[in-house]
Amino acid sequence: MKDQDSLEESKRLRRLHKFSTAARDKIINDPLNDRALLSRSSSNSVEELLRSSKTRNQLLNRLKNEDVNDSQLEHGLRKLREVIVSAYEQNKDDPSFQRDLLDVYQMSYEYYFIKKDYGKLGNIVLKFIFTHLQEISAEYAEYADIYILHVSHNEFDMGKCLTLIRSRNKIDDNTRKLLDLSLIFNNHTSCPSRWFELLAKMPESSLAYQFLRDSPAYKEMQKRCFTIVSKCYNQISSEFLLRQWFHCLLSQSELSQHYQTTTTPRGDQIIVFKRSKR
Numbered sequence: 001m002k003d004q005d006s007l008e009e010s011k012r013l014r015r016l017h018k019f020s021t022a023a024r025d026k027i028i029n030d031p032l033n034d035r036a037l038l039s040r041s042s043s044n045s046v047e048e049l050l051r052s053s054k055t056r057n058q059l060l061n062r063l064k065n066e067d068v069n070d071s072q073l074e075h076g077l078r079k080l081r082e083v084i085v086s087a088y089e090q091n092k093d094d095p096s097f098q099r100d101l102l103d104v105y106q107m108s109y110e111y112y113f114i115k116k117d118y119g120k121l122g123n124i125v126l127k128f129i130f131t132h133l134q135e136i137s138a139e140y141a142e143y144a145d146i147y148i149l150h151v152s153h154n155e156f157d158m159g160k161c162l163t164l165i166r167s168r169n170k171i172d173d174n175t176r177k178l179l180d181l182s183l184i185f186n187n188h189t190s191c192p193s194r195w196f197e198l199l200a201k202m203p204e205s206s207l208a209y210q211f212l213r214d215s216p217a218y219k220e221m222q223k224r225c226f227t228i229v230s231k232c233y234n235q236i237s238s239e240f241l242l243r244q245w246f247h248c249l250l251s252q253s254e255l256s257q258h259y260q261t262t263t264t265p266r267g268d269q270i271i272v273f274k275r276s277k278r
Helices: 002-028 042-051 052-063 070-091 095-115 118-133 138-153 158-166 173-187 190-201 205-212 216-231 236-245 250-255
Strands: 234-237 269-272
Touching: 042 052, 042 070, 042 173, 052 095, 070 095, 070 118, 095 138, 118 138, 138 158, 138 173, 138 190, 158 173, 173 190, 173 269, 190 205, 190 216, 190 236, 205 216, 205 269, 216 236, 234 236, 236 250, 236 269
Parallel strands: none
Antiparallel strands: 234 269
């Protein structure tokens, strides 16, 4: 009886070992479940991503099309970026590598932009694009523009911003606009309404427009406009304020979050600024 029990236990342990090994191998060989990174490991999945464009493309498609969770998406993109950085010099002229690269960095940009993680957005994604990719394809140019805006508007580093601008082969009208926006924000070279005027002239579909509209700098420039207006006017038409100061980038409902309006006998909406008594 004891021999029979011992035999059954031995079979159970072998089955358990077999299943555990299979589960481990499945994890190790799956780049989404394998938590290894190139900088810390040489797992099979990482090595295969380095060697094979097909494997990189398969992982990209999984990140695009499968119902992956947030942690898997971030890990998958990070793993692909590490592979791209490692293989960049040898493969940068390969069209298929360039397509993978563009997809990975576009997805990484969207991920950190939605998260409002401006540190990783700038230091991991935009910096690499500006340094390596804008000369490869015009598709990267707009991301390079955003890096200039990120440095000036989120890092508050005007010196670095000017260095990035000088590194370009020529200063065109678009680059001058980036410079003007940055100088107004950091050095107060013009009225803050001018910042909104420049922003309003950008296409709403452009990444630079969306970046600034969603950045903390947008709220800061609103605040500066309100501060100046409240000091310069006893009262002001809300329509005039929205059109002349914010260039229609602020809505009436957004304005009402800051000030109460009063309706005049003619039906105009005005804001009356309270003055402290001396």
